Amino acid sequence: MRADAQKNYDQLLAVARQLVSEHGADTSLRDIARTAGVGLGTLYRHFPTREALLDALLRSDFDALARRAADLERSDEAGGALVAWLREAVAMTYSCRGAIALMVAAISDEESALHVSCTGLRAAGTRLLHRAQAAGAARLDMDGNDLFALISALAWLAEQPPLVPRADHLFDIICGAILTTP
Template sequence: MRADARKNRDHLLAVAGTAIGEQGVDVSLRDIARRADVGLATLLRHFPTREALLDALLRTSFDELTAKAGELETSSSPEDALVSWLRDCVGWTTEYRGVTVLMAAAIEDTESALHASCVTLRAAGARLLARAQAAGMARSDIDGTDLFALIAALAWLGDQPSIAPRADHLFDVVASAILDSAGSGDAQGERRPPDPRRDRPARPGQLRPREA
C-alpha cells in the first residue's frame, strides 16, 4: 500500500473510532465519511462493509487481548489469569457500544470479516478457562463459548445507564460464580448447604452443634 493510501486509511479509521465510540456501531457510514471529509465511495473503497471497517478498527485490540491471554498463561495463577483477562475483555468491549452484538453474530458467520478475530479471541479465553478448570479453580460445566457469552452480557450491562454504576459489582459476582473455591465442598465436589443452627447465636449455657 502506498504511503498516501495508508495515510488516508489510517485517517478513516481514526474518524470511525471516534464516531463509533460516541454513537455505537450502528453509526451511519455516510456520517463517518462526512466527518472524514471524503465521499462515501472513498470510504467503501477502503472498507466495503461495516464489518470490514470494524475488523480493521478492532484488529489491534483483538490481537492485544489474544497476546495478553498467552502472557497470563505463564505469568499468573490460573484463577488470577482468567479473571484478569475477563476484566480486560469486558473493559475493552464497553468502549464501543453495540460491538458485542456484532461479535456474537460474527462468531457464527464464517463470511463475516470479524469471524476469524472473534474465533481466535474465544479460543484464547477457552485456554485460560481450561487451565483454571484443570487446576480445580473453575467450575467444569462451562466452556469457551459460555465465557464469550458472559463477556457480551457484562459488556451489555455496562452500556445501560441505569445499571452501569453496578457494573463492577456485577462483574465480581459473575467472576466468583465462574471460580470454584478449593475445599468448598465435600469429597464429591458438592457444596455443603449452610446449617442454620451454626449461624444462630447460642443461648447462655447452650453448646453449638458440632460440625458433621
C-alpha cells in the same frame, strides 16, 4: 498501498474509532467519511461493509487481548489470570459499543468479516479458562462459548445507564460464579 491511500485508511480508522466509541457501532458511515475528510466512495474502497470496518477497528484490540492471554497463561494464579483477562475483554468489548450483537453473530458465521477475529478472541479466553479448570480454580461445566457469552453480557450491562453504577458489582458476582476458589 500508496501513501495517500494509507493516509486515508489511517484517518478513517481513527475517526471511526472515535465515533464508534462515542455513538456506537451503528454510527453513520457517511458521518465517518465526512469527519475523516474523504468521500463515501473512499470509505467503501477501504471497507466494503460495516463489518469490514468494525473488523479493522477491533482486530488490533483482539490481537492485543490474545497476546495478553498468552502472557497471563504464564501466571502462577490461573483463576486470577482468567479474571484479569475477562475484565480487560469486557472493557474492550464495551469500548466498541453496539458491536456486541455483531460479534456474537460472527462466531457462527464463517462468512462474516469479524469471524476470524472473534474466534481468535474466544480461543484465547478458552485457553485461560481451560488452564483455570485444570488448576481446579474454575467450574468444569463451562466452555469458551459460555465465556464469550459472559463477556458480551457484561459489556452489554455496562451500556445500560441504570446498571452502570452496578457494573463492577455484577462483574464480581459473575466471577464468583465462574471461580471455584475465592
